[in-house]
Amino acid sequence: MTTNESIKQTVEQMLRGYLDEHHFELVDIEYVKEGSNWFLRVYVDKEGGIDIDDCGRISEYLSARLDEEDPIPQAYFLEVSSPGAERPLKKPQDFAKAVGQNVFVTTYEPVDGTKEFEGLLEAFDGETLTVRHGKGKRTSVIPLAKVAGARLAIEF
Structure with a gap:
């Protein structure tokens, strides 16, 4: 099969x-x-x-x-x-290219008390994502291994 x-x-x-x-x-x-x-x-x-x-x-x-x-x-x-404006981020190179853009990330388990992050992808070092979220007031470092899904997010 x-x-x-x-x-x-x-x-x-x-x-x-x-x-x-x-x-x-x-x-x-x-x-x-x-x-x-x-x-x-x-x-x-x-x-x-x-x-x-x-x-x-x-x-x-x-x-x-x-x-x-x-x-x-x-x-x-x-x-x-086309993948569209809210393009999925799956491979490490996708995350590297998305640095400086708004993203929406979900995790398998809570990181800093939450499983959903929408904000600016400030950095990606190959193993972790640094996302500034919550109206720019919080920064979370998310292990790539904990990412359940990620995509670019349109900023309104």
Whole structure:
């Protein structure tokens, strides 16, 4: 039986060379069931932002590769898009690039008495995030190992 994780890894392997060659960044891959439908979602970006034509070219390339290799047993919808303004932060390099920006971080267990932090990512040293939050009055140092989820946050 094919697992969601193995499908995501297979899709990443299919895309890696193409994305590198065309200077795109793979942000995330999701393979999820919503209602009775399966969705394979690929989020990509590039310096200066990605447009609909870029998404179309990547979708055509990936669709052809998926048809050739047929690694997914059930029917699914393929979606290729930008990660959007509230881009997920998953890899260490994502956090490094987000320093100086507003973020929303959740943790597996409380850090400084809370599990949710929204504020300025002041620093990332590879192992910890330093987030100024609570109207800029508190600074918390969050171990990367305790981060359950993180994304850029739009400041209002």
